[in-house]
Amino acid sequence: TRLLLRLVEPTAGSVRFDGQDLAALSPAGLRAVRRQMQVVLQDPYSSMNPRMRITDIVAEPLVTHDPEARGRRARARTRERVGELLEAVGLDAGIQDRYPHEFSGGQRQRVSIARALALRPRLLVLDEPTSALDVSVQATVLDLLADLQRRLGLTYVFVSHNLAVVRQVADRVAVMRRGRLVEVGATAAVLRTPRHPYTRQLLDAVPVLDPRRGRRAAGRGSLTSAADRGSLTGDESR
Numbered sequence: 001t002r003l004l005l006r007l008v009e010p011t012a013g014s015v016r017f018d019g020q021d022l023a024a025l026s027p028a029g030l031r032a033v034r035r036q037m038q039v040v041l042q043d044p045y046s047s048m049n050p051r052m053r054i055t056d057i058v059a060e061p062l063v064t065h066d067p068e069a070r071g072r073r074a075r076a077r078t079r080e081r082v083g084e085l086l087e088a089v090g091l092d093a094g095i096q097d098r099y100p101h102e103f104s105g106g107q108r109q110r111v112s113i114a115r116a117l118a119l120r121p122r123l124l125v126l127d128e129p130t131s132a133l134d135v136s137v138q139a140t141v142l143d144l145l146a147d148l149q150r151r152l153g154l155t156y157v158f159v160s161h162n163l164a165v166v167r168q169v170a171d172r173v174a175v176m177r178r179g180r181l182v183e184v185g186a187t188a189a190v191l192r193t194p195r196h197p198y199t200r201q202l203l204d205a206v207p208v209l210d211p212r213r214g215r216r217a218a219g220r221g222s223l224t225s226a227a228d229r230g231s232l233t234g235d236e237s238r
Helices: 027-034 053-063 075-086 104-117 135-152 163-169 187-192 197-204
Strands: 039-040 123-125 153-159 174-179 180-186 229-235
Touching: 039 104, 053 075, 053 104, 075 104, 104 135, 135 163, 153 163, 163 187, 174 187, 174 197, 180 187, 180 197
Parallel strands: 039 123, 123 153
Antiparallel strands: 153 229, 174 180, 174 229
């Protein structure tokens, strides 16, 4: 995730966004591109400053990248924009003066998504955005992400170990083992007929809920287990 956003420098290869090699960009060029790429992290609470109010958390990208959002005169306009973003993710605009600890995990993740949308990006990198949430809350967050994608035309890079989530959200899937992609293809094809031994290992590691259905059927279920630092990365593009 950090490499995709050039938060760490690559030691080999390249990361390209819209045809541009991120490693070759100047600081000014990278700053401009970063407006188009935002991230939603796994644990929403640890990704927020607990001493900041919600309005300042969501407005932080605006204040950082947009000079017109800074200063006292811009405060009312920025606050209005924060209210719009909160409402876009299903929260009440009136919560702006509250703090992160006053909300549930699902609500905090919605705040994280609102912050990621502040600059109207084209790409969201979602790093296990539902794994720290209860199953029922996971479903509502996934529904929200699907709705936002339809309305805003976003592209998602969705990193997850949960095969059921990957099946639900991704058009294409890339299986990674020890930092290398070992299989890439359409999600249904990869999960139904995996070609690489490691992909088959991931699918076979899923607990069998109904022995009569077999392990491969369980691989299409809601439980998953991954070993050897492997992961599934869903790239959902529209």
